[in-house]
Amino acid sequence: MNNNNRMDRKSLLNKIDMVSFAINDCTLFLDTHPMDEEALICINELLPVRRSLLEKYSQYFGPLTIDTATPSKKWEWASGPMPWEGGCK
């Protein structure tokens, strides 16, 4: 993987982390404020963004979720770096 690709991967993963975190925080807030209009608007905007980013990531770098796996010739879900390995090596 060349340097450019690695940067793309990092920035795409970063976008997924950010939108997923916002969804997670909205989820907890909505659990105790189920009628909050602002939070409902927020999570409705974020959910399709996360879905499309996860699909894009799967297409270029392999699936992060089983729902976005698109296996063809080789099963890639269990291969590739594990998330705890970090980016240094």
Next chain:
Amino acid sequence: MWNYEKRLQYPVNITQPNAKLAQIIITQFGGPDGELAASQRYLSQRYSMPYSNVSGLLTDIGTEEMAHMEIVCAIVHQLTKDLTIDEIKASGFDKYYVDHTLALYPVAASGTPFTATYFQSKGDPITDLVEDMAAEQKARTTYDNILRLIHDPEVCDPIRFLRAREVVHFQRFGEGLRIVQDNLDAKNFYAFNPEFDTCKK
């Protein structure tokens, strides 16, 4: 059931191994106020919680605690990767190494193995939610203590994220407690236990 998502909730990229820091931080994996205890506390309590939005909250926070456990384990793993025997001996990591090599095992900073006695699942929603709020504050204090002991910015960054989540969870559990109390007798919250007594109204 659960689905695994192949990413950390917050990234961990540590370039300098340091077994001394690992021995402190591992306490948030297997220690008394760690993420393993937190996840098992909430995920055990939720089954008998009579109000569905509060059992939903316990499920969602319990699930996030498992992601936090993974972040703590990633920090410890990266801090102990590629250590030499001399580094293991000099850092005092030898006592852990002899039993677990460089694998992750849930222990407190003192070396005490994880025990389910770190948490309660009492079957009374007021009791359980007050414990949950205390648990979030105890974890927050532990992260504050960790941040006083360590200064490596690559380690402090994810620790600060975890600390901030304790504060948010404390707030949400406070709201959960309010929801429970709204369902009880306003003159006497303790008139009956809605997880056990049948006279719910």
